[in-house]
Amino acid sequence: MIPAIRPGTRRSAASVTLCISALLAGCASPPGSPDAAANAVTENVSAPQSEHPALVTRKGRYTLARTDPRADQTNLLNQIIEIRIPQNFEPTVHEALQYTLLRSGYHLCPGSEESRRLFAHLLPGSHHQLGPITLRRALEVIAGPAWQLQTDELNREICFSVREAFKHSERPQDHSPVINAELGASS
Numbered sequence: 001m002i003p004a005i006r007p008g009t010r011r012s013a014a015s016v017t018l019c020i021s022a023l024l025a026g027c028a029s030p031p032g033s034p035d036a037a038a039n040a041v042t043e044n045v046s047a048p049q050s051e052h053p054a055l056v057t058r059k060g061r062y063t064l065a066r067t068d069p070r071a072d073q074t075n076l077l078n079q080i081i082e083i084r085i086p087q088n089f090e091p092t093v094h095e096a097l098q099y100t101l102l103r104s105g106y107h108l109c110p111g112s113e114e115s116r117r118l119f120a121h122l123l124p125g126s127h128h129q130l131g132p133i134t135l136r137r138a139l140e141v142i143a144g145p146a147w148q149l150q151t152d153e154l155n156r157e158i159c160f161s162v163r164e165a166f167k168h169s170e171r172p173q174d175h176s177p178v179i180n181a182e183l184g185a186s187s
Contacts, residue, residue: 077136112161
């Protein structure tokens with residue numbers, strides 16, 4: 001005995017077949033005409049805030065990838081970092097600055113007498129964990145408000161100098177020999 005086919009079943013099977021055919025036909029390119037978008041390797045995308053136009057390349061059928069460098073790749077001091085120094089380790093500011101600059105592309109400039117004062121201090125406990133933070137801001141936080149960050153882009157050096165507002169608060173030179181001479185003279 002042959003099973004009977006209901007009239008509604010034949011219609012639903014036909015509509016499913018029609019939908020699948022339409023979906024598959026919509027994804028295919030017409031034969032004989034190459035897909036211009038698939039052959040385009042790069043496109044020029046205008047970027048008004050940049051002097052160089054951003055280029056994109058097609059990676060696959062539906063994916064475009066930008067070929068211009070990220071902001072943290074062109075301005076290294078804008079890279080985002082995180083610093084984690086163990087609490088049982090007590091580094092100096094100099095050691096912390098060197099650690100922060102690892103793999104950044106920069107190094108500390110040779111210390112002047114002025115910056116050696118900064119470098120000799122112990123790193124405050126609150127600076128043992130910083131970030132996520134930009135490299136520039138991390139260096140400024142570690143150095144403190146009295147110190148001005150200076151960069152030498154040609155040599156990729158980071159230097160610190162005392163800010164003008166804090167120069168008046170520098171400690172006077174040690175006059176202990178004069179005091180000792182006065183004490184010796186009065187006895």
